[in-house]
Amino acid sequence: MKLATLSESPADAAAVRILVDALLGEQTETISSALLSPPGWPAVLDVLPNVIKHLHYRTNADALVVVVDSDNSPIHEQAHDAPDGVVDQCKVCLLRTTIKQTQIHLQPVVGRMPVKTAIGLAVPAIEAWYLCGIVPHATEAAFLQQPAATLREIKLKLKRDVYTTARPSLELATTRAVGAATRLAHDLDLIERLFPSGFGVLARDVRNW
Amino acid sequence: MIESVEFKNFKALRKATLPLSRFTLIVGPNGSGKSTAMQALQAVGKLESLDYSKVITAGINPSKQAAVQVIVSWSESLGRRVQTVATWPARGTPSREYPGSSLTIRKNFEQTLRALRIYSLDAESIAEPTQLQPRMSLASNGAHLAGVLDRLRDSAPERFEALNKELGRWLPEYDRILFDTPESGHRSILLRTREGHHPIPASELSQGTLFALALLTLAYIPDPPPIICIEEPDRGIHPRLLRNVQDALYRLSYPESGSEARAPIQVIATTHSPYMLDLYRDHPEEIVLAQKVGLEARFERLSDQVNIDEILEGARLSDLWYSGILGGVPLHP
Numbered sequence: 001m002k003l004a005t006l007s008e009s010p011a012d013a014a015a016v017r018i019l020v021d022a023l024l025g026e027q028t029e030t031i032s033s034a035l036l037s038p039p040g041w042p043a044v045l046d047v048l049p050n051v052i053k054h055l056h057y058r059t060n061a062d063a064l065v066v067v068v069d070s071d072n073s074p075i076h077e078q079a080h081d082a083p084d085g086v087v088d089q090c091k092v093c094l095l096r097t098t099i100k101q102t103q104i105h106l107q108p109v110v111g112r113m114p115v116k117t118a119i120g121l122a123v124p125a126i127e128a129w130y131l132c133g134i135v136p137h138a139t140e141a142a143f144l145q146q147p148a149a150t151l152r153e154i155k156l157k158l159k160r161d162v163y164t165t166a167r168p169s170l171e172l173a174t175t176r177a178v179g180a181a182t183r184l185a186h187d188l189d190l191i192e193r194l195f196p197s198g199f200g201v202l203a204r205d206v207r208n209w
Numbered sequence: 210m211i212e213s214v215e216f217k218n219f220k221a222l223r224k225a226t227l228p229l230s231r232f233t234l235i236v237g238p239n240g241s242g243k244s245t246a247m248q249a250l251q252a253v254g255k256l257e258s259l260d261y262s263k264v265i266t267a268g269i270n271p272s273k274q275a276a277v278q279v280i281v282s283w284s285e286s287l288g289r290r291v292q293t294v295a296t297w298p299a300r301g302t303p304s305r306e307y308p309g310s311s312l313t314i315r316k317n318f319e320q321t322l323r324a325l326r327i328y329s330l331d332a333e334s335i336a337e338p339t340q341l342q343p344r345m346s347l348a349s350n351g352a353h354l355a356g357v358l359d360r361l362r363d364s365a366p367e368r369f370e371a372l373n374k375e376l377g378r379w380l381p382e383y384d385r386i387l388f389d390t391p392e393s394g395h396r397s398i399l400l401r402t403r404e405g406h407h408p409i410p411a412s413e414l415s416q417g418t419l420f421a422l423a424l425l426t427l428a429y430i431p432d433p434p435p436i437i438c439i440e441e442p443d444r445g446i447h448p449r450l451l452r453n454v455q456d457a458l459y460r461l462s463y464p465e466s467g468s469e470a471r472a473p474i475q476v477i478a479t480t481h482s483p484y485m486l487d488l489y490r491d492h493p494e495e496i497v498l499a500q501k502v503g504l505e506a507r508f509e510r511l512s513d514q515v516n517i518d519e520i521l522e523g524a525r526l527s528d529l530w531y532s533g534i535l536g537g538v539p540l541h542p
Contacts, residue, residue: 166491
């Protein structure tokens with residue numbers, strides 16, 4: 001399978017690829033490995049329609065994976081998947097709606113099916129996934145109980161816990177991300193159990209391809 | 210570390226205070242006092258370098274005999290705040306005082322201020338061959354880079370190798386810094402291409418490549434200046450490489466974050482790059498907005514703004530900056 005990823009950091013992209021390969025049980029082939037969003041959630045949402053078009057018209061990519069931090073947004077619940085269940089503030093719903101609306105308007109290309117997509121929501125940030133199984137409080141439920149006002153402090157603490165610094169270099173971030181993803185790839189049940197919404201939705205999307 | 214710098218009657222900084230962190234990124238419109246603040250700070254260490262008539266705020270009545278003053282507030286290792294007060298009177302000799310400080314502290318701060326360096330890199334100067342000296346340091350415009358790298362290779366080979374590795378991550382088309390001897394006692398640098406191992410002389414390298422090499426060198430030398438002011442470290446560098454530039458700057462100011470063993474370097478940088486600014490969204494305490502109000506300039510730390518977390522939520526920092534709601538923009542674009 002030829003796979004493209006869209007994330008804010010090459011370190012996250014490397015980790016996501018390992019996790020998706022584990023979910024699929026096969027090694028995917030990299031397409032458009034250079035796809036990066038500028039930092040910040042709004043940039044991911046802004047650039048996504050163009051990424052979909054690029055992959056459809058200019059590549060032979062089979063699938064696209066997008067992983068974003070939840071920050072203070074609501075988690076994605078199964079009720080959101082119902083026909084009238086889309087929640088405006090839910091990042092998974094927003095990304096799915098954007099993908100759907102973009103793909104509706106794509107011109108057909110001979111021999112091309114629409115790119116399959118999967119979306120992950122890291123609650124509250126992807127470093128929480130990296131800590132899964134390492135520290136007991138690294139669970140979606142625990143992070144959802146934290147007051148929203150302290151999000152920045154929580155995210156900085158997560159960074160310190162993962163990288164031993166709030167200012168990791170790209171090299172360090174990539175090393176730790178790949179290490180954590182490789183560990184979790186052998187224990188997908190654990191991360192699906194502890195991050196049932198944000199990682200669960202990614203796992204379900206990927207397995208439905 | 211310098212915690213803040215207070216300016217009185219210094220060019221556009223008639224009455225302004227610049228809050229500083231270990232790393233500070235100043236954004237603001239042209240002429241909003243960013244470079245002036247660096248110049249003033251440097252002048253505290255070199256009182257004689259400053260000509261009163263050239264720096265006194267425009268419009269101040271000469272008959273008032275107003276003094277130019279720069280007050281540097283330091284935090285000592287024991288947490289005590291100590292000040293350096295530099296005064297340039299309208300007539301007479303400039304002075305530097307350290308109210309209530311011991312001779313040791315005074316000497317220490319004077320040494321630090323004298324060693325402060327402002328970098329405004331220039332590609333041609335970076336590429337120039339260097340005459341080797343027993344002690345080599347990177348000049349403000351990036352000159353002497355070849356000599357600094359030559360010394361680094363000889364005196365700290367492990368650092369030189371680490372720099373080569375990092376260079377390969379920044380600019381994957383190159384894998385090594387090479388040296389040439391254009392004439393006796395001189396050095397010039399070349400970059401070796403990863404494919405084919407072709408040596409490319411510095412004079413043939415792009416401006417951005419030379420700027421990147423100079424920034425990397427600063428981050429990897431064992432003894433950078435204790436305070437570094439750097440004008441637009443993003444200049445000429447591809448937006449995607451700015452994450453690496455951030456790493457290099459943090460390597461200076463937060464050495465404990467990496468494998469660096471030396472003392473932290475205080476870094477003050479300026480930028481007009483929205484991409485650069487976005488990289489600091491998790492650290493609003495490191496961003497200072499410069500704003501011009503009439504003929505005067507002011508500074509404000511982003512994290513000091515009211516309800517800033519709420520304002521920043523769900524938006525790109527650069528978009529908010531551009532919109533003007535954070536300040537730091539031209540008043541009448």
